[in-house]
Every structure is written in structure tokens, then in C-alpha cells.
Amino acid sequence: MVTEKEKKTRGQVLEEWKEFVWNPRTREFMGRTGTSWAFILLFYLVFYAFLTALFTLTMWVMLQTLSDHIPTYQDQLATPGLMIRPKTENLEVLVNLSDSQSWKKHVEILDKFLEPYNDSIQAQKNDVCRPGHYYEQPDNGVLNYPKRACQFNRTQLGDCSGLSDPTHYGYSTGQPCVFIKMNRVINFYAGANQTMNVTCVGKRNEDAQNLGDFAMFPANGNIDLMYYPYYGKKFHVNYTQPLVAVKFMNVTPNVEVNVECRINAVNIATDDERDKFAGRVAFKLRIVKI
Ligand SMILES: *[C@@H]1O[C@H](CO)[C@@H](O)[C@H](O)[C@H]1NC(C)=O
Ligand SMILES: *[C@@H]1O[C@H](CO)[C@@H](O)[C@H](O)[C@H]1NC(C)=O
Ligand SMILES: *[C@@H]1O[C@H](CO)[C@@H](O)[C@H](O)[C@H]1NC(C)=O
Ligand SMILES: *[C@@H]1O[C@H](CO)[C@@H](O)[C@H](O)[C@H]1NC(C)=O
Numbered sequence: 001m002v003t004e005k006e007k008k009t010r011g012q013v014l015e016e017w018k019e020f021v022w023n024p025r026t027r028e029f030m031g032r033t034g035t036s037w038a039f040i041l042l043f044y045l046v047f048y049a050f051l052t053a054l055f056t057l058t059m060w061v062m063l064q065t066l067s068d069h070i071p072t073y074q075d076q077l078a079t080p081g082l083m084i085r086p087k088t089e090n091l092e093v094l095v096n097l098s099d100s101q102s103w104k105k106h107v108e109i110l111d112k113f114l115e116p117y118n119d120s121i122q123a124q125k126n127d128v129c130r131p132g133h134y135y136e137q138p139d140n141g142v143l144n145y146p147k148r149a150c151q152f153n154r155t156q157l158g159d160c161s162g163l164s165d166p167t168h169y170g171y172s173t174g175q176p177c178v179f180i181k182m183n184r185v186i187n188f189y190a191g192a193n194q195t196m197n198v199t200c201v202g203k204r205n206e207d208a209q210n211l212g213d214f215a216m217f218p219a220n221g222n223i224d225l226m227y228y229p230y231y232g233k234k235f236h237v238n239y240t241q242p243l244v245a246v247k248f249m250n251v252t253p254n255v256e257v258n259v260e261c262r263i264n265a266v267n268i269a270t271d272d273e274r275d276k277f278a279g280r281v282a283f284k285l286r287i288v289k290i
């Protein structure tokens, strides 16, 4: 059966549509009067303005609780991690004595890494500090900014300084230097008033035998208290991280040697099972020699 509606001509449909969009008789636009549209528009305007205001307010309150200088969430860093330089893939330091390209990239990384430690640069930027004491620069009510930092001279790295060193940190002779640094933790009194040191061991018995003798710079792998506390990048503009260099004198060639270095400090735990970089770092050494 065909209904009346379905019999409408095309012209009628178009006419009805036009009238829906704008009905001159009732002065309605899309079935509503101008006032009605105005109300709807006003409602949404107010509604969105309110949402925007609420969002902005929440954001502002959140931002007030954040400090410019101290990360809000750094509790997981309470135990500073250790890292090595040159930092390589899989933390394996490979020195192939018959392929200079294998170690030249390490040397390039180290040259760049140690440049800020040049004595001349340190003398220009940083203070000579009293060893064995924290270099505290409290605000005492007034903002004491920026903070000064202590000198760590490249020459303190002795045979690993790379200065007038034809062996390129020992890489060309198979006696490589590996540098150990501790990640920065703001306001951490590392060492709790006692000098810290870094020690390295072969991981297993065979590693210990293959590792051979090594020398540490500065002596005993000590890290002085004067490099702490660290006040953050924004305050402590010229801060220079202390380093410990380890020169491996006679690693057994052609085997992989697993080395683990850790920091000894009464307030740094090095036995966190979940975080293998907590106060320690493990890496592999391989000297290839035909
Ligand atoms: C060491 O270098 C030599 C010469 O380029 C190469 O034949 C050899 O495979 C390399 N060994 C390793 C373990 O990379
Ligand atoms: C740092 O010292 C090294 C070695 O003496 C030198 O080659 C380099 O140009 C120095 N860098 C700067 C920035 O002084
Ligand atoms: C670092 O080197 C500079 C320039 O040679 C020297 O004046 C300064 O005393 C040294 N600083 C330390 C802490 O050894
Ligand atoms: C940082 O080093 C520059 C020289 O490079 C020096 O002029 C400036 O005073 C130093 N700032 C601080 C806070 O040690």
C-alpha cells in the first residue's frame, strides 16, 4: 500500500526542508526561534567557560605544589645509581687490538666526556674546596643563588686523565680506563660525613682471576664529601660530578670478564635486588688480542 507521505513529490520535500531551515511564517530557524537559539548558545558558552575555569584552576593549584628546582618524585632515586663511561651497548667495553676502530669510538667519547674537567676550565668555573667536608651553601632565609661548585681537575685522574697520553687512556695497549660516576641526587648528603670509595671486583671466581691488577684514580677510589650536597641543575650551574677512574692493567685477553663496581658509603645501599644500578654497576671487559 502506498501512503500519502510516500506520494509526495520531490518539489514538496524540498519545500518542506526549506521551511524547516527557515520558516518565514513563524520566524523559526531549524525549528526554533531566535530567542531559543540565543539561550542555547548562552548555555553552552557559560558551560564551557565554567569547564575551562575549573581546568585552569586545578592546573594552577597543581603547579603551585611543584618546585622549579627539585623534582617532586625522586624517592626512587634515594639510592643513587652508578654508571660507566664509555657507556656502550650491553655495557660491554670491547677493545680489539687488531682493529683500532673498535676502541677509537670509546676514546672519542672519553675525550668529549672529560673536556669539562680540564684544569683550566675547572679553575675558571669552580672553587678550591676544603677536602673531607660537605660544601654546604644554605639559603638561610635569603635565596643564595647560584651555588658554587668544587673543582674536580682532570689531572686528579692520573694515568687515566688522557693528558699527554699516547696510549689513549690505555685503549691502544689493552689496558683500558673505565670511568665510574654516581648519578646526581639533589640534597643528598652522600657518605654521611665519611669519605666514600669505589671498589671493583670480578663477579665470579674466574672473573676475579681474569681481571688482574687495576689502579684507581683518585687514590683508593675515594670520592670526597666536598662534591655534596648537589643543589640541582638550576641552582648549581657549574656543578662538576666527581669521578673514579679504574685502569685495568692486565686483563686476560680473549675472554669476557664480568666486573662489578660499587660505592661504599654508609648511607648508600648496594644490595637492592630490584635495582641493579643501585650504588653499583656491572659491566663486561673484553680485550681481543691475537
Ligand atoms: C678483531 O679485529 C679483527 C681485524 O679487524 C677481526 O678480524 C676480528 O674478527 C675482530 N675480533 C672481534 C672479536 O671483534
Ligand atoms: C681540554 O684538554 C684537552 C687535552 O689537553 C684539549 O685537547 C682540549 O682542547 C681541552 N678542551 C678545552 C675546551 O679546553
Ligand atoms: C686544579 O687546577 C688548577 C689549575 O692548575 C689549580 O689552580 C687548582 O688548585 C687545582 N685544583 C685542585 C682542587 O687540585
Ligand atoms: C660558572 O662558570 C662561569 C665561567 O664559565 C663563571 O663566570 C660563573 O661565575 C660560574 N658560576 C658559578 C655560580 O660558579
Ligand SMILES: *[C@@H]1O[C@H](CO)[C@@H](O)[C@H](O)[C@H]1NC(C)=O
Residues within 6 Å of the ligand: 189, 192, 193
Ligand atoms: C655531619 O657532621 C656534622 C658535624 O659533626 C653534623 O652536624 C651532621 O649532622 C652530620 N651529618 C650527617 C649526615 O651525619
Ligand SMILES: *[C@@H]1O[C@H](CO)[C@@H](O)[C@H](O)[C@H]1NC(C)=O
Residues within 6 Å of the ligand: 195, 196, 197, 220, 264, 265, 266
Ligand atoms: C672504603 O670504604 C669502606 C667503608 O666505607 C672502608 O671499610 C674501606 O677501608 C675503604 N677502602 C679504601 C681502600 O679506602
